[in-house]
Amino acid sequence: MPRPFLASAIAIAALTLSPVTHAQAPAGAQGRQGRGGQAGGGGQAGGRRGGAPAVPAPNGQNENIHVDGWNKKQESLEATGKKPGPAPVHDLSGIWEPVPRYRDGVFASGPRDMPSDPAHEAQMPYTPMGKQAMQSHKSGFGVNIAPIAEINDPFDNCDPIGFPRIILFNLRAVQIVQTPKQILMLYQNTRTFRTIWTDGREIPKEITEPRWFGYSVGKWTDPTTLVVTTTGLDESTWIDNTGRPHSDQLVVEETYHRVDELNIELTVKITDPVMYTQPWYPLKNFRLGMNAPDFDIREMICAVSQQALFNQLLKSTTDPTPEKK
Amino acid sequence: MKRLFQASLLLSVLVAGATPLLAHHGNASYENKEVTIKGKVTQWLWTNPHSFLMVDVTDENGKVTHWICENNAPSTLVNFGFTAKTFKAGDEVTVVMSAVAKNGTPAGRITRVILADGYIMNSEIR
Numbered sequence: 001m002p003r004p005f006l007a008s009a010i011a012i013a014a015l016t017l018s019p020v021t022h023a024q025a026p027a028g029a030q031g032r033q034g035r036g037g038q039a040g041g042g043g044q045a046g047g048r049r050g051g052a053p054a055v056p057a058p059n060g061q062n063e064n065i066h067v068d069g070w071n072k073k074q075e076s077l078e079a080t081g082k083k084p085g086p087a088p089v090h091d092l093s094g095i096w097e098p099v100p101r102y103r104d105g106v107f108a109s110g111p112r113d114m115p116s117d118p119a120h121e122a123q124m125p126y127t128p129m130g131k132q133a134m135q136s137h138k139s140g141f142g143v144n145i146a147p148i149a150e151i152n153d154p155f156d157n158c159d160p161i162g163f164p165r166i167i168l169f170n171l172r173a174v175q176i177v178q179t180p181k182q183i184l185m186l187y188q189n190t191r192t193f194r195t196i197w198t199d200g201r202e203i204p205k206e207i208t209e210p211r212w213f214g215y216s217v218g219k220w221t222d223p224t225t226l227v228v229t230t231t232g233l234d235e236s237t238w239i240d241n242t243g244r245p246h247s248d249q250l251v252v253e254e255t256y257h258r259v260d261e262l263n264i265e266l267t268v269k270i271t272d273p274v275m276y277t278q279p280w281y282p283l284k285n286f287r288l289g290m291n292a293p294d295f296d297i298r299e300m301i302c303a304v305s306q307q308a309l310f311n312q313l314l315k316s317t318t319d320p321t322p323e324k325k
Numbered sequence: 326m327k328r329l330f331q332a333s334l335l336l337s338v339l340v341a342g343a344t345p346l347l348a349h350h351g352n353a354s355y356e357n358k359e360v361t362i363k364g365k366v367t368q369w370l371w372t373n374p375h376s377f378l379m380v381d382v383t384d385e386n387g388k389v390t391h392w393i394c395e396n397n398a399p400s401t402l403v404n405f406g407f408t409a410k411t412f413k414a415g416d417e418v419t420v421v422m423s424a425v426a427k428n429g430t431p432a433g434r435i436t437r438v439i440l441a442d443g444y445i446m447n448s449e450i451r
Binding site: 055057059060061062063064066071103140145146147170172188298300301302306309310313316317318320 | 353354355370372373374375377393395398399400401403404405406407408426427428430432437442443444445446447450451
């Protein structure tokens with residue numbers, strides 16, 4: 001690796017990340033949760049959920065224990081043994097996260113019900129323009145995976161992730177807050193929010209200003225089902241992490257069905273006659289489980305300086321003339 | 326103790342690791358190949374979208390190689406016991422990587438880090 005590069009990388013890191021990287025306090029109990037006081041922390045079995053490398057660890061190893069932003073152990077309420085009561089009427093409020101596993105909404109290679117693999121990609125109802133737009137989107141994932149130097153993902157520069165990508169990539173914790181006229185969705189990913197109007201208004205007839213998160217209205221179609229319609233979306237965003245395109249004609253319909261007190265099923269329908277010959281569904285009945293009301297949603301922010309460092313470090317792996325080892 | 330550590334280290338080199346989940350960059354520039362290095366931490370970058378452990382490895386001739394070891398997103402790693410203070414400059418670590426740069430740059434994707442006392446920090450636990 002060229003030395004000037006390393007020097008500059010370190011310089012950038014030192015300049016931009018000093019509060020983090022120069023925190024030299026010794027790794028204490030918080031540094032290695034699972035070690036010491038925690039039951040099973042010294043052995044392999046402990047609370048592990050399987051799948052980790054089967055490596056002998058005579059001196060112990062870390063475990064998979066879901067924690068919130070205050071490093072407190074947390075599970076969905078149902079996983080703690082709570083029995084769900086009936087779904088309340090017209091109420092989605094609470095702190096929700098994908099279940100059964102809290103990382104089930106990462107969707108790096110496309111959303112669960114339409115991932116970008118050859119079989120699903122063949123089902124995508126692209127128009128000729130949609131196909132062309134998809135091919136022009138160079139993603140790090142999916143069937144069109146591109147070399148790092150060619151990736152043109154707008155989120156790699158920390159552009160706002162936009163809607164619907166906010167729910168189709170890294171769907172992590174989300175807090176839903178209801179007021180008499182609005183439903184607010186507060187997302188862990190990029191620490192941003194959406195406003196869904198439930199005051200009876202219709203979606204705008206004419207969009208004079210496209211927005212990263214569009215214009216959303218919600219209507220209760222039965223006591224436990226909210227249908228949200230969103231339009232007016234900025235064309236520069238991608239629908240998902242693999243670069244599925246959209247035009248300014250995109251209409252996204254989200255259906256939130258509260259199946260019981262502790263679970264919501266989310267279905268997402270994509271309609272865009274410019275890019276797709278018919279609607280398609282990135283998510284069908286994707287389950288979100290309710291967390292405890294003291295669950296602190298941790299930060300997950302795309303910081304421009306961190307992203308620049310990340311891009312620069314990864315770019316070194318494509319440098320054609322690395323330093324000889 | 327030292328022997329146990331060495332045995333576990335050897336095994337860890339032989340057993341392939343799990344596949345880490347990635348953020349919005351793919352792995353086109355990496356090739357799957359398990360590589361184990363032992364060295365001193367120079368920096369632990371607790372950053373989005375991914376974290377990095379920078380490690381200096383000194384060979385028998387005293388030549389130092391600066392390794393860039395990519396780890397998972399902080400939002401994932403916190404669930405495996407990692408924090409912004411898990412590593413500090415000067416820490417002796419053994420880093421097992423499951424993929425390394427195709428172009429020969431000393432860079433790779435971390436499967437697990439073995440601390441000086443033998444404690445293993447896995448980067449991916451399902």
